[in-house]
Amino acid sequence: MLERIHSMKLKNKIFLSCVSIIVLLSLLFSNILYRYVTLQTTQSFYENSTYSLIQVSNYMDEKLKGLLGRVHAMQLNTSFDKMMKNFLYYDEPNFNAIAVSEFSNSFSEIRSSDPFISSIFMYTPKGNFFDLTRPLKYSFDFKSSRLYKQIEQQPKKTLYWGSSGSDEIYADGKLVIPVVLRFSIEGYNGDSLLVINLDCQEIYGYLAGTQPGEGSWAMIMDDMGKEIAAYHYPVINSLTNDAQLMNQITANHNGTQTVNYGSEEYLVTYQTTRIAPWKIVTVKSESILLKNLRQFKTFTTIMMVIGVFVCFFFALIISNSLIKPLVLLQNTMKKVTDKNFNIRFHYKYRNEVGQLGDSFNYMVGEMKDLVGKLNASVAQLQEEKEKVKNEQLLKRRAELRSLQAQINPHFLYNTLDSINWKANEINAHEISKMTTSLASLFRTGLSKGHEIIPIKDEISHISSYLTIQQMRYGDKFSYRLDIENSVLELYTVKLILQPLVENAIYHGIKEKDGCGSIVISGAQTARGVEFGITDDGTGISPLQMKLINKRLSEGFVVEKDGYGIYNVNERIKLHFGMEYGLEFFSEHGKGTTVKVVIPQVKWEDAHKYA
Structure with missing residues (x-):
């Protein structure tokens, strides 16, 4: 039996080995896989919820950090400082017009660079600046707005995170989260406010995209437990109405809690962001998880059967594809034994067979070029010999010119000494x-x-x-x-x-x-x-x-x-x-x-x- 196996063609050996390994491994791994997945899915259900939430929190932190960084970079820009001083210090219409245009362009550029930004507005004691590409509300007065009153209640805060609400500045009235930076201009009495309105819809759209699908929900609330961004699903409404759960979330930096609403059990995971005083909360249904596991068992069985038949087919194709270039290389080598040094092995792939073919082609080419290179070497040696001879001649001529250049100055020195002697003689x-x-x-x-x-x-x-x-x-x-x-x-x-x-x-x-x-x-x-x-x-x-x-x-x-x-x-x-x-x-x-x-x-x- 072993002798027959050893005597089989290489193509048949590869096919038989592939089929045997595939069948045994399919049976073994399909059983192990289901058991392992069932166990790991249940265990990692809690871990992944926390991990994914941390990733979402980190992403939000990076987005907010980048947003604040761009705004701070604009404030620290010397052109920004110069325009603010010209506008605040002087009553020149030209300075006002330049500031309106430049600030509007800056606001529009920052807003266009980040979909999380809905609008930007700047208040100064002397006047306001808007994004001119966005229509304002009719008869808008920032000092009469709810946001201004909230900011004035905390005059020492340089960074204020507001609660969500309708945009009080621009006409579209989007649901926004205002972020306010308080700053002052050197030499001018009075603070200015830069308002960045974050788009609640965009933020929640991102959160919704991070959830795996059915049975998963997400929301953002502030450090007081007030909702910032969320869709009002029944589960979310039940969560926000659960006073005990809300107290636990607001009191802790992060955590996980299992709760029951009706006959369903949910996993609630929450994480506090570093940049904003927010908490990101996700809710996942455990019943959906178990349903997916049952579907996975059926799917695994079907795929195992299909996979075995597909593997039979591919094993045959692979064995043929592996042997075909080797047979071609073998036939090419036979032609070389007949002293045909013009033959080449052509193979377009850069695998081991291709590298072997390149080595074969190189060897044949070297044999063909050996005599030609030998003749070329003789001619080159002759040319180099002539070149060395010419260089030695040029070097000798240069030495002679250098010697002549040293002889002439000695005559000049003697002549100048004679002139000097004659000049001294006649005073x-x-x-x-x-x-x-x-x-x-x-x-x-x-x-x-x-x-x-x-x-x-x-x-x-x-x-x-x-x-x-x-x-x-x-x-x-x-x-x-x-x-x-x-x-x-x-x-x-x-x-x-x-x-x-x-x-x-x-x-x-x-x-x-x-x-x-x-x-x-x-x-x-x-x-x-x-x-x-x-x-x-x-x-x-x-x-x-x-x-x-x-x-x-x-x-x-x-x-x-x-x-x-x-x-x-x-x-x-x-x-x-x-x-x-x-x-x-x-x-x-x-x-x-x-x-x-x-x-x-x-x-x-x-x-x-x-």
């Missing part, structure tokens, strides 16, 4: 001074090929440059160096200050009428080392300054105007990182300050940034 001191400054300028610019130099060398370089420019322009400008001593021993990228000083002279001081001044400062800050180049020249326009700073922050480089400052900014970011660089501050007609921020680089760390 041409200004020429000597300018020649010495120029030689110092070139020496710092070359820096023996080093890109990172001490800040004291950079300051020496800019001092030489300013000496030359001052001799050129005479009394056109003066300058001052204000550099902290602690900064001088730190290191920086070379030639970052001279283009900025040159920019200050040519675009600031030169275009100014009269004499100007330039201040170069340097100090250690929390951001690193900060240099400042400040001139009292013509300045730049706000639009141009905004464009320059935007380009500097993005590392933008222009080809023409302003190339120097963008080049300095790009070099700083390249060596030190994107968080460092330049920033412009200017006031048109008064001057410009360029802030340069670099890290605090010591001698032992300078090589890391080269």
Whole structure:
């Protein structure tokens, strides 16, 4: 027997296994299920009533919390506060018209966002504001309303929850629950009231939707036992007339109570909400529960019989569907054994068979492409060899150009020294001074090929440059160096200050009428080392300054105007990182300050940034 079973086709094994398991499990579980459901339904009847009520209470709390949150957000809005002050402080018709329009739009938006909100109204000592999309009651006077009188009896309450009743403000007269927020405007004597009317019909509609159906009812009452939202079914009327039950509900935060009305037994569950002083009460009939259990027993038996026959049918379909792709894959593999590497296994599903087919297709494709990839690899190696050869050639040329660039400046130094010697010989001191400054300028610019130099060398370089420019322009400008001593021993990228000083002279001081001044400062800050180049020249326009700073922050480089400052900014970011660089501050007609921020680089760390 076992040998015959082992020798069966895989399709027949799957079918036989499925049928055997289904029949045994159906008989076993149908009996266990009914017993378990009967027991659990009775036990969970009480638990589910409490749990579902807590969920309803939490939902109501969240809805009310969100409602109050939106209203508070509107009150805390600076535009709301400004409009209220303009309206209350001044007797300007324009302020009144703006406030009426804006508040109406706000009220309408809040009301449209939540179906629980029926209407919104705001009272102030100076006037009232309405939702203009809703018609008001004729000759409405809020101070004469029942709601206003109730609020005034509790003047210290900032949040008042009213009892249900007809809407006293708007013409539709819906049954509503008023929620009133009392607030005041700074500097104005007198409180304002914001009234949010909750739609009783919508609230009860939600409650009714949470009940499972026949034999279940729900209602909301306030902390005094007064009905807030409910349909007047006979059971609800009996409950509200039961003084003992009402006293128990109002005295406790939550609970469950079994009561008898006539020949029926009901489970009464109640829960107090956290936001509003309300109690949500549900009533469920136990007789309906038992009726549903009897129906469940009959239904289970019928479904068990139907399920067995359906499972036979699906077992056959499943066994065929499992075997069919495996047979197809087997036939495809046989074709590959005949060296047909163009064959592929096509299967649209991403299950184990599909993944196996993908692996098979990948294997066949790899075998087919192996020779092609080998040839491509040889060609690629040849191409890379040629590329390395070209790169080495370019590198050698660059080294030769660099050597030539170092040879030429030595001739220039010797020439400048000769000019300086001749100038001293004929007592041409200004020429000597300018020649010495120029030689110092070139020496710092070359820096023996080093890109990172001490800040004291950079300051020496800019001092030489300013000496030359001052001799050129005479009394056109003066300058001052204000550099902290602690900064001088730190290191920086070379030639970052001279283009900025040159920019200050040519675009600031030169275009100014009269004499100007330039201040170069340097100090250690929390951001690193900060240099400042400040001139009292013509300045730049706000639009141009905004464009320059935007380009500097993005590392933008222009080809023409302003190339120097963008080049300095790009070099700083390249060596030190994107968080460092330049920033412009200017006031048109008064001057410009360029802030340069670099890290605090010591001698032992300078090589890391080269």
